[in-house]
Structures are given as structure tokens and as C-alpha cells.
Amino acid sequence: MHTSSTASSHGVHPADRHEMIRVRGARVNNLKNVSIEIPKRRLTVFTGVSGSGKSSLVFGTIAAESQRMINETYSAFVQGFMPTLARPDVDVLEGLTTAILVDQERMGANPRSTVGTVTDANAMLRIVFSRLAQPHIGSPQAYSFNVASISGAGAVTIERAGEKVKERRSFSITGGMCPRCEGMGKVNDFNLDAIFDAGKSLSEGALLVPGYSMDGWYGRIFAGSGFFDMDKKLGKFTKKELHDLLHKEATKIKAEGINVTYEGLIPKMQKSMLSKDVDAMQPHVRAFVERAVVFTTCPECAGTRLAEHARNSTIDGVSIADACALQISDLAIWVRSVKDPSVAPLLKALGETLDSFVEIGLGYLSLDRPAGTLSGGEAQRTKMIRHLGSSLTDITYVFDEPTIGLHPHDIARMNKLLLQLRDKGNTVLVVEHKPEAIAIADHVVDLGPLAGSSGGEVVYEGDLAGLRASGTITGRHLDDKVGLKASFRNAGGVLEVRGASENNLKDVDVDIPLGVLTVITGVAGSGKSSLIHGSVSGREGVVTVDQGAIRGSRRSNPATYTGLLEPIRKAFAKVNGVKPALFSANSEGACPTCNGAGVIYTDLGMMAGVSTMCEECEGRRFQAAVLEFHLGGKNISEVLSMSVDRAAEFFADGDAKLPAAHKILVRLSDVGLGYLTLGQPLTTLSGGERQRIKLATHLGEKGGIYVLDEPTTGLHLADVQKLLGLLDRLVDSGKSVIVIEHHQAVMAHADWIIDIGPGAGHDGGSIVFQGTPAELVASRQTLTGQHLAAYVGE
Structure with missing residues (x-):
């Protein structure tokens, strides 16, 4: 060393x-x-x-x-x-x-969390409004969309003249929560076309809700209810029949002589589906919920989450909803314009917190932005703001x-x-x-x-x-630099974007060249993601490879996610003359004690659950008998313990030669994941690793447009060159590659750059440059151009 x-x-x-x-x-x-x-x-x-x-x-x-x-x-x-x-x-x-x-x-997808609530900014702002706003409506909680307004009465015991007596007293709490949407800013509605086919009767299978087959118990309950004709087309139902099918409250009925409870489809779905975590649902149920449930802005509070009294209480004509909707850099200016000695220290502290957002490059956010919509980098910088003002030391x-x-x-x-x-x-x-x-x-x-x-x-x-x-x-x-390319590929067409106005975009028109490597640049918050995810992702033929969580359980790993396990299981089965299912820890080969998890999960009720290694299989996940079967001298557990690079060698030749597996392993290595083990839980991967494993699964597909969001995330300097080689191979194989990126090495290697800015938030949202990297460096007119020029030494 x-x-x-x-x-x-x-x-x-x-x-x-x-x-x-x-x-x-x-x-x-x-x-x-x-x-x-x-x-x-x-x-x-x-x-x-x-x-x-x-x-x-x-x-x-x-x-x-x-x-x-x-x-x-x-x-x-x-x-x-x-x-x-x-x-x-x-x-x-x-x-x-x-x-x-x-x-x-x-920061999690808690719909009640906003940028303002996860920092101290909202709390301070509520106190300011409770002191200065007119009409005066009381305490800070009257401006909080997380506190409901309630009133009632209850008995209290008090001591009077040495005796304890009970008295009934009324109470009321004035919160700021909109009663219609309960402080969520949105109300959910149902897309009835996704719930039933109006051209069919119930007997013909009109219901499109997963699990509601008319051949089973639900069909017997519907038929026994007597509320509608099972053979009548739903499009011909009367208002009452449709109400009974969709909305009827829980009602006792007799179906085939058995006492049961009948309830309308929508309240039943709300309990069985909408109360659950969407990501925990089975894929077909999740797909149905995403089709059937429509979230719309609350018509009462217009999405502000606040009750009428909170919306109407203002400081110089500005409500707390208006303040939270301002870009933070603008809110900081407004806070300094409020002059009142009674809250001067509080205004100073609030101003400093807002300045920290601007200092850290997040001045383009607003306090009402849902915390769950922040990127990983934005979330990290928001958390940092909590600590900048702390008086603690030696942390x-x-x-x-x-x-x-x-x-x-x-x-x-x-x-x-x-x-x-x-x-x-x-x-x-x-x-x-x-x-x-x-x-x-x-x-x-x-x-x-x-x-x-x-x-x-x-x-x-x-x-x-x-x-x-x-x-x-x-x-x-450490001092690696990527020089500007001497020649650039020519576009084979363009992807037209017209009138893009998502978030801060200012009616943007742009032609994104196809058949080349296009890099979208600009400061954080300039509008890069709004342009690409809002106007390009989702189009036919566009594959978006982002850093979002991979849907799957803690049993999922690189081998299962990429399809690599399938040829490996079949090869083990063929060599040993047994069934492929034996070589799956999620099927017949699973250790019976831990059900193939490798660990025992213990739910301790009110305490946090704990996991301990399974003593039966010692974390190997398989039955002992399964581990007696070998391929190339290794059992299935030993194969899943290999790194991608080691497994690529193992399946390249010899007794374990397996071209189908080797091809997938080479793709994983190409995207810089050679160090991952085949059996590593996907839940342990970073955002950058998740993006690269998704990319590896798409590498074999023909044609198409690839969108990558900061693929250099988590990449060591030595691997950046490898990534550039991969992007070149993608383009040379006929794909169009669009990369949102901050790394100057990727900018320098681009065929075409589209720079968005000039600043962030309302100071961004425009195309400030489009052309080759050489032209961007020569012009030096944008922040990106200046930094790229410094990077390439020109």
C-alpha cells in the first residue's frame, strides 16, 4: 500500500x-x-x-x-x-x-411530504403567517395541510374546592387541511372504461377487474344479489343498477341460501387494492390499477392542499399557498421584503434557510414540490440543508x-x-x-x-x-481528459419536439438528430429531464433507461432480472438428468426452512423486523440435495456466488461452456458491472448500478432510440472510457442514443449537443445552444460551453 x-x-x-x-x-x-x-x-x-x-x-x-x-x-x-x-x-x-x-x-413517496415539510422552511413560514396574515386565523397549524379542522366535546376531570369533579367541555382545532382532498392536493377518480366493458353483460365477462371472474364466488354473489340482470349489457344499465354495481354500501344479502355481504365494486377495490403499496402488487394487478385510477387536481383547493380560510389569509396579498408555489430563489426575495420587528429573527432564519437552497443549486425548486419527485442528488442536497444551520460540532x-x-x-x-x-x-x-x-x-x-x-x-x-x-x-x-472528436456522425433523420411546455420549458421546439450520440446538457433544474422525459420518453420505439428502483422482491438478483438464470438452470438440469425447477431458489429447489430466501425474516410486531442467516442452508438458499448436482465442477449456489467477470470466464469454454449465458454476462461486464455477484439482491444496488443493469438487458435489441439519464453516475474515472466505447457501439449498431449528462467526457464525445438554460427554474427552459461539441467550445456563450472549453484545455 x-x-x-x-x-x-x-x-x-x-x-x-x-x-x-x-x-x-x-x-x-x-x-x-x-x-x-x-x-x-x-x-x-x-x-x-x-x-x-x-x-x-x-x-x-x-x-x-x-x-x-x-x-x-x-x-x-x-x-x-x-x-x-x-x-x-x-x-x-x-x-x-x-x-x-x-x-x-x-425521500420516499409519502404524498404528504414536500420540500417545505422535510426542511424547517414550512414550519417557519406557518409561524410568520400566523403572526402577520390577515384575516388573522390563529395558530400555525391553521396553515398546515397536514392538520384537519375538528370540533367536539368531551368530559374532563378538574379539581374544584378540593374535590374532583367531571365537566363536559367543547373543543375545536382549526387546521389548514382541505376537507375535500384531505390535504393531498389531488382526488382520485376511476376510469370506468378500465373497470368494465359496457358492450358485455356480467355473464359475458364485462368486468375487467383482476380476480372478479363470474365463474367463481363473485359471480354467485352478483347473481344472488338481485340488484341487476346478469344477462343485461352494462351499457343498458339504469342509473340505479350502475350505482348498485359500482357504489352500493355494504349490505347483507342471501346468495344460494348463504348469508353474505354485498358491496359495490369501487369501495371494494379501494379496500383491496388502493390501500396497498402499488410496488408490492402482482404485475397484472398493478397494471390494472395504473389504468383504472385517475388522479386529478382537487377542484376545491386547486391543488394547494389548503382549506379556504388558509388560502384567504394573506400578507400583502400573498397567501401561504402562493408563497410555497414560488421558486425558492424568488421566495427568498419576498421574505426579505416582509418587514415586521415582531418576527424579525424568524424572518432572518427563514431567509438563511432559503439562501442555503440557492447556494446548493436548488433555488429552482418550490416548497410545495412533493419530496418523492426529487432525484437522488436533489434529495441528498435537500437533506444537507438541514445540517448547514446546525450549531452541533464534532459530528x-x-x-x-x-x-x-x-x-x-x-x-x-x-x-x-x-x-x-x-x-x-x-x-x-x-x-x-x-x-x-x-x-x-x-x-x-x-x-x-x-x-x-x-x-x-x-x-x-x-x-x-x-x-x-x-x-x-x-x-x-485522476487527470484523464477526453478530447473533442475530430469527426462527427451525420444524422439519419430527426425526432421532432414541438411546443414543449412541461414544468419550466418555454414552448420549446427542437429537432433531436437520430442515428447519432446526442447529449442534453444544462445546469440542474434547467429543464433537461422535463424535455426528454416529458416529450421523448413514452414515444413508440423509445427505450428509457433510468435510475429508478427495479420492481421486484428481495429475492430478485442480476441472474433472475437479466434472464441469465434460465439457460443456467436448463444446463444444470440437462447435465444431471433432473428438472430445471430444482435449480431455482424460488421453486422446487428452495431450502424448506427459509423458502429459498437464505435468511429467516422475523416480524417482531411493534419492534423492527430482523433477518438472520438460515441455519439449515447456511444462506445458500437451496436444499442440500440440490447442491450435490454440478456443472463444470460447481453447484448452483457456487455459480450464483461468482462475480459477473468470473462467471463470464466460467461459461466461456470447457465443460460449462454456455453461449446463451456468456452473451448476457458480457453485456453486464460491458456496462461496468463485472464486479457484481450473480446472486446479489437487487435491493442493494445503487441508482447508477440499477440503470446499468437495465441497460444491459436492452443491449441485444435491434433498432430503437435509447434515452439514458446520467449513465456516469457511480462510475470510476477508469470506467468512463469504457462507457463511451459502449455508447459508440450502441450507435454503430443502428441505435439512436440520447444522454442527459453533466460529465464533460461524455459531452466531448458527443456528435451533437443540445444545451438548455441559461439558468435553472424560471431562468431556464430554453434551448441556448445546439450543435457539435467543437462549436459549443468555440462559442463559449453558455455555462456548459465555458466549462467544456476549460476541460478540453481550449
Whole structure:
């Protein structure tokens, strides 16, 4: 391992253990007995190829143990309501401080969460309105769309003249929730055409709702109800018949002499389908719900979520709904225009919070933006705002690629904020690939040398100059630059976009060339995603490969998702003369104790559930008898434990030669996922890994238009060149590739660039440049052009 002589910058000496986080013998995931000392109150960046062990060390070891130890300080009663955290596999961890994770996990799809509610901004704004708005309507909760207005009466016991007496008292709570939509801003309605076929009778199968066959029990209940004629076309039903079919409240009836309850289709569907998590449904049920349920803006509150009294209470003609709908950069200006000594400190604090949004490059958001619609990078930066104003010091802040989703113009601002956190006396740990972010490190820890089982070691620790000279993969590629192409492909047609006005787009007309590599650029919030996802994705022949979650259970893995397991199971079956189903952990070959999960999930009621390795199969997921069958000297569990690259070698030739499997494995390796194991749960993949595994599954298809959203996310510098080669192969095979990207290497490699801006939010939404990268650099008229020119050294 290379170690720089200046490993402890700012005069911190490694011998001073109080100034270090000490890790000894870390073995989480692929870490190989890693021992390291990290200087406190400094900014340390962790580098290395994807899968080298960065996250295992930073998140899985240091942050995980900090959180576990904090949980142990609470009483046993309180711990009962907390998730049970296992101790990381490490010999010694010393010098830990409270760790706060600022990751890219989406903020969840809770429809009640907005940008304003997940920060302190909404709470402060509600107090300001409760003090200054006219007509005056009382407390801050009167402006909250999460608090309903209720009134009632109840008995209370009071002491009077030494005696306890009961008195009945009335009460009322004035909340700001719109009564029609219950503070959601939307109401759901049903698309009746998706629920039944009006040209058929019930007997002919008019109902299109999954599970409602007239051959079963439902048919007997409908027939026995007597509410309608089973042989009458639904299009001929009277109003009453249609009401009874769709909306009738629960009613006791006799069907074939049995007492049963009849209920209309829609209330029944609301209970059985709409109360469930859509992603947890079976695919055919989910597809039905997406067709049948239509969400429309609430007609009463016009989507503001607020009751009439809250909408009508204003400060200088501005309601709280108006304020929350403003772009945050504009809201900051409005807040400063409000002058009132009684709330001056509060206005100052609110203004500073809003300024933080602008500083971090999120000034284009509004406080009423649903939190679940933020990208991973936007969510991470929003979480960061919570901590910037904190007066706590000696905290360990842990960041996971904070530059994701940031234009080169914004990375300098992110760096400034990270340094501010450090300068307040905190330890800042950053997992990062971008050279501009690595450049600000006081200390660098490089993991490798490669990924998976070939990684898990600290190959360098020290300063930036030492990293450059270290000879590690990161050191060698730190100053990589991609030059402008000498020649560009010619378009074979165009994809027309006309009058695009989604979100902040200003009636955009643009021709996107086909048969070439087109890169869409612009600062965060300029309108790139609005243009492509709003006007291109969803068209016939367009394949959109994004970073969204992959629908599937915790049993899904790369082998099942890509279809790789199918030829492997058949090969095992053929060689051993048994059924293919034996080689599926979700079918006949499953361990009977854990049902093929490899772990036992225990639901502890009010406590968090825990999972423990299955003792029967020792986590291998299969029955012992199945593991006696071999292919090329390996059993099915051993194959699923292989990395993609190792499996590609295994199935390339010899006894295990399997061209169908090898072809899929090569595609996975081509997209930079050679380090993944075939049986790794999909739920453990990052956003960038999810995007690349989706891309791998589409690589064999002919023709078409591919849309990629920041494919460099999570890619090491050494793999960017590999990605560019893959994009070239896609275009050369006849595909049109449209990439939304911030990485200058991808911009420089493009045949055509469409730059959107000039700024973010209402300052963006226009096409500010379209042409070749060489023309963009020569003009230098846009922010993108200036940064690309600096990158290529022109």
C-alpha cells in the first residue's frame, strides 16, 4: 500500500489517537481485514472503482457502528421501537463520533411530504403567517395541510374546592387541511372504461377487474344479489343498477341460501387494492390499477392542499399557498421584503434557510414540490440543508457522491458547503469519483486494487499529490481528459419536439438528430429531464433507461432480472438428468426452512423486523440435495456466488461452456458491472448500478432510440472510457442514443449537443445552444460551453 508522508494534514499526527477514527480488522462484505486511521475534523475522500469496498468501509462499518452505539444509549423500552442493528464485522473501532448520513436515498413517496415539510422552511413560514396574515386565523397549524379542522366535546376531570369533579367541555382545532382532498392536493377518480366493458353483460365477462371472474364466488354473489340482470349489457344499465354495481354500501344479502355481504365494486377495490403499496402488487394487478385510477387536481383547493380560510389569509396579498408555489430563489426575495420587528429573527432564519437552497443549486425548486419527485442528488442536497444551520460540532458527516446531478458549474458550490461543514469542527467523509471533488480533500483513502473479491484493500492513503504519484487505478486516471472528436456522425433523420411546455420549458421546439450520440446538457433544474422525459420518453420505439428502483422482491438478483438464470438452470438440469425447477431458489429447489430466501425474516410486531442467516442452508438458499448436482465442477449456489467477470470466464469454454449465458454476462461486464455477484439482491444496488443493469438487458435489441439519464453516475474515472466505447457501439449498431449528462467526457464525445438554460427554474427552459461539441467550445456563450472549453484545455 502506498502512503503519503503528508497523510495527516493540518498538523494532525497519527500517533494522537484522540484525533483519529481508528479502524482495525474490518471485514464487512469484501473488505480484507482493513486497518486504517482517519483524521478527525478533516475532509477525507474515499475513492476506488465501483465495488472496491468504499461503501462497505464508510457506510457499512464506520457509520453503521456509530448508529448502533447511539441506539444502545437509549433505554431498553425506547430501543424496542428502533431497528435492531448488528455489529459490523470489525475487530476494533475507536474515536467514533455521532455519524449523520447524507445519502442519495429518495425521500420516499409519502404524498404528504414536500420540500417545505422535510426542511424547517414550512414550519417557519406557518409561524410568520400566523403572526402577520390577515384575516388573522390563529395558530400555525391553521396553515398546515397536514392538520384537519375538528370540533367536539368531551368530559374532563378538574379539581374544584378540593374535590374532583367531571365537566363536559367543547373543543375545536382549526387546521389548514382541505376537507375535500384531505390535504393531498389531488382526488382520485376511476376510469370506468378500465373497470368494465359496457358492450358485455356480467355473464359475458364485462368486468375487467383482476380476480372478479363470474365463474367463481363473485359471480354467485352478483347473481344472488338481485340488484341487476346478469344477462343485461352494462351499457343498458339504469342509473340505479350502475350505482348498485359500482357504489352500493355494504349490505347483507342471501346468495344460494348463504348469508353474505354485498358491496359495490369501487369501495371494494379501494379496500383491496388502493390501500396497498402499488410496488408490492402482482404485475397484472398493478397494471390494472395504473389504468383504472385517475388522479386529478382537487377542484376545491386547486391543488394547494389548503382549506379556504388558509388560502384567504394573506400578507400583502400573498397567501401561504402562493408563497410555497414560488421558486425558492424568488421566495427568498419576498421574505426579505416582509418587514415586521415582531418576527424579525424568524424572518432572518427563514431567509438563511432559503439562501442555503440557492447556494446548493436548488433555488429552482418550490416548497410545495412533493419530496418523492426529487432525484437522488436533489434529495441528498435537500437533506444537507438541514445540517448547514446546525450549531452541533464534532459530528461525522458521511456523503455518498454529493456531486451527482450537478453541472460542473455547481460542483464548486457543493465543495464550498462541504468545507464549511468541516470548518465548523466536523469530520466529513465523502465517497466520490469526480476529480473536482477529490481535489478539495485534506486526506484521500483509495480502495482496490479492483472490485469485488479483487478489491477490499486500502491501496493508498495520503494527500492528493501522493495519490497522483501512487500508481493506483485512481491515481493513474485522476487527470484523464477526453478530447473533442475530430469527426462527427451525420444524422439519419430527426425526432421532432414541438411546443414543449412541461414544468419550466418555454414552448420549446427542437429537432433531436437520430442515428447519432446526442447529449442534453444544462445546469440542474434547467429543464433537461422535463424535455426528454416529458416529450421523448413514452414515444413508440423509445427505450428509457433510468435510475429508478427495479420492481421486484428481495429475492430478485442480476441472474433472475437479466434472464441469465434460465439457460443456467436448463444446463444444470440437462447435465444431471433432473428438472430445471430444482435449480431455482424460488421453486422446487428452495431450502424448506427459509423458502429459498437464505435468511429467516422475523416480524417482531411493534419492534423492527430482523433477518438472520438460515441455519439449515447456511444462506445458500437451496436444499442440500440440490447442491450435490454440478456443472463444470460447481453447484448452483457456487455459480450464483461468482462475480459477473468470473462467471463470464466460467461459461466461456470447457465443460460449462454456455453461449446463451456468456452473451448476457458480457453485456453486464460491458456496462461496468463485472464486479457484481450473480446472486446479489437487487435491493442493494445503487441508482447508477440499477440503470446499468437495465441497460444491459436492452443491449441485444435491434433498432430503437435509447434515452439514458446520467449513465456516469457511480462510475470510476477508469470506467468512463469504457462507457463511451459502449455508447459508440450502441450507435454503430443502428441505435439512436440520447444522454442527459453533466460529465464533460461524455459531452466531448458527443456528435451533437443540445444545451438548455441559461439558468435553472424560471431562468431556464430554453434551448441556448445546439450543435457539435467543437462549436459549443468555440462559442463559449453558455455555462456548459465555458466549462467544456476549460476541460478540453481550449
